[in-house]
Amino acid sequence: MSEYDWLLFLHLLAAFAAVATVVIFSAFAFGWTRDRRVLTLASVLWAIGGLGTIGFGIWLAIYLDAYKITDGWIIAAIVLWAVATETGRRAEAGYRTAATAAGTDATVAAGDSAVATASGDASAATASGAELWQWLRSLAILALLVVMIYKPGA
Amino acid sequence: MALATIRPDAWNFPLLLHVGGAMLLVGSLALGAMAMLLSWRNGEAALVRLGYRALLFLALPSYIVMRVGAEWIISKEYPGNSPDVTWLNLGYPIADGGGFLLLVAIILTAIAIRRRTRADAGTSGLALGRGAGALASIATVAYLVASWAMATKPT
Numbered sequence: 001m002s003e004y005d006w007l008l009f010l011h012l013l014a015a016f017a018a019v020a021t022v023v024i025f026s027a028f029a030f031g032w033t034r035d036r037r038v039l040t041l042a043s044v045l046w047a048i049g050g051l052g053t054i055g056f057g058i059w060l061a062i063y064l065d066a067y068k069i070t071d072g073w074i075i076a077a078i079v080l081w082a083v084a085t086e087t088g089r090r091a092e093a094g095y096r097t098a099a100t101a102a103g104t105d106a107t108v109a110a111g112d113s114a115v116a117t118a119s120g121d122a123s124a125a126t127a128s129g130a131e132l133w134q135w136l137r138s139l140a141i142l143a144l145l146v147v148m149i150y151k152p153g154a
Numbered sequence: 155m156a157l158a159t160i161r162p163d164a165w166n167f168p169l170l171l172h173v174g175g176a177m178l179l180v181g182s183l184a185l186g187a188m189a190m191l192l193s194w195r196n197g198e199a200a201l202v203r204l205g206y207r208a209l210l211f212l213a214l215p216s217y218i219v220m221r222v223g224a225e226w227i228i229s230k231e232y233p234g235n236s237p238d239v240t241w242l243n244l245g246y247p248i249a250d251g252g253g254f255l256l257l258v259a260i261i262l263t264a265i266a267i268r269r270r271t272r273a274d275a276g277t278s279g280l281a282l283g284r285g286a287g288a289l290a291s292i293a294t295v296a297y298l299v300a301s302w303a304m305a306t307k308p309t
Binding site for chain 2: 001005008009012013015016019020021022023024026027030032033035037038041045142145146149150
């Protein structure tokens with residue numbers, strides 16, 4: 001395999017990991033789970049996929065004669081990547097807070113129902129905010145994929 | 155330095171469907187496998203249900219999108235003939251075999267979830283959940299191998 005093949009494959013592999021993160025976070029947005037272990041694994045996947053896509057992507061842009069790092073579609077992709085990273089960070093923070101509040105719920109439910117209800121409301125509100133960030137990240141990733149395939153202006 | 159391959163604009167949308175579908179498929183399979191593997195020890199019903207939903211509602215539709223996109227892009231790239239190239243000879247059996255594993259995993263999780271949600275579940279359905287997790291894991295790895303073949307197009 002040539003260096004180009006390796007770079008392209010690793011870039012693609014990282015993109016698969018990044019999209020897997022979005023899929024896993026969607027399970028939180030659908031309310032299918034609040035499991036902290038799943039959340040942690042999704043965060044690890046983003047660390048690998050997010051860094052891999054940007055790192056190998058920039059490497060490819062420098063390696064290939066046809067593209068320059070200053071090309072409009074590459075700059076657009078970098079901006080979309082940054083948007084996806086930030087919205088993802090906010091979504092993760094929201095789901096982590098909601099998971100903690102849900103844990104508190106279970107602990108206090110037997111003792112003080114007023115505290116449990118307040119905690120449950122806070123958990124629902126936090127999860128709802130996280131949902132918004134999650135769907136914004138999904139849109140950013142979809143736009144990123146469209147830019148990668150169509151390469152507008154290339 | 156290397157030259158990038160420029161493809162005709164008409165190929166972009168089918169390719170977007172194929173690649174987007176494949177990425178969603180692998181992500182959904184990974185979620186399904188992760189949920190089933192996390193429930194490996196005690197068959198936690200919530201995780202088995204998460205795995206079932208990931209495979210049925212996310213992975214299966216993604217598989218269809220990926221497969222339709224694949225046929226469409228091949229019909230554009232090789233109009234009127236069936237190509238005999240290594241990367242496609244790898245891609246087809248992996249795509250179809252992975253689809254079969256996905257279907258079996260969905261059936262196993264469906265049965266496992268029925269058994270795990272019973273009050274007296276005990277160890278009932280535990281092996282089915284584990285089997286589904288193993289199949290989803292194998293399919294995930296197989297699709298990553300296919301993505302290597304699609305990206306590098308070995309001769």
